[in-house]
Amino acid sequence: MAQRPVFMPTLDGELCVRTENVTFDWFPGLSVAQKQRSIASLHHAAHLHLGVDTILEVSSKSTETQGRQLSAFNLMLKTQDYPRGISVECAFQGSKVFERGGPYGDLYTGTSTEAKRDVRLRHSGRLIKFCFENVDWPTLPQTAFYDWLYLTALMQNPSLAANLAGYGGFTDIEFNPEKSINCQAYAIALYVALARRGELAAVPRGKDAFLKLIGDRPGSHVPKGPWQESLF
Secondary structure, eight states: OOOEEEEEEEESSSSSEEEEEEOOOOOOOSSSSHHHHHHHHHHHHHHHHOOOOOOEOOTTTTSSHHHHHTTTTTTTOOOOTTTTTTEEHHHHHHHHEEEEEEOOOGGGGHHHHHHHHHHHTTTSSSSEEETTTTTEEOSTTTTHHHHHHHHHHHHTOHHHHHTTOOSSSSETTTTTTTTTOOOOHHHHHHHHHHHHHHGGSTTTTOOHHHHHTTTTSSSTTHHHHHHGOOOO
């Protein structure tokens, strides 16, 4: 058995995303087939216990093309410096600034896997901020920078965002809230919630507008613990 969160956008209230942990049968193994069996089990359990009928798995292991395309490893973000686009994962990892190094802008032009596994990210000390396009972002609220990157990229890819409102929930089989903080499935649920509330316009206005929008809102999926600063 295992537990994974299901992220569900909400239409009103302070909390934009409702997060429910679901217990389901886990199928061990690294193969895509085993991951997809676990995904099916998770979605079945979410249907039974939460009453959610339409759930999109957002990861490279998704059985749906859209879910794979929406993985942060694959979703592309266009900027003035990179008009052809860089992946959300590369943008996030390359923008980290530590006590003893960073940002590592060379990660922008590599692969998402290379960026995530770069040894400098684990040996440069404590994460102190993010720096992207010469704009510094704080580490609090904890998922703000990652969510802004993801939402910005999603707004640049309207064909991928077109039918997201039709889903009642989103999952990422690889996301373990005991080990990680940022989650692409949460970011999509946040996008849907903000779109339904008519609040997406703050995203392209940049850091100050986005932090004002989400700064005081709780992120229900963010774990609590003394180790959390190192788990971005």
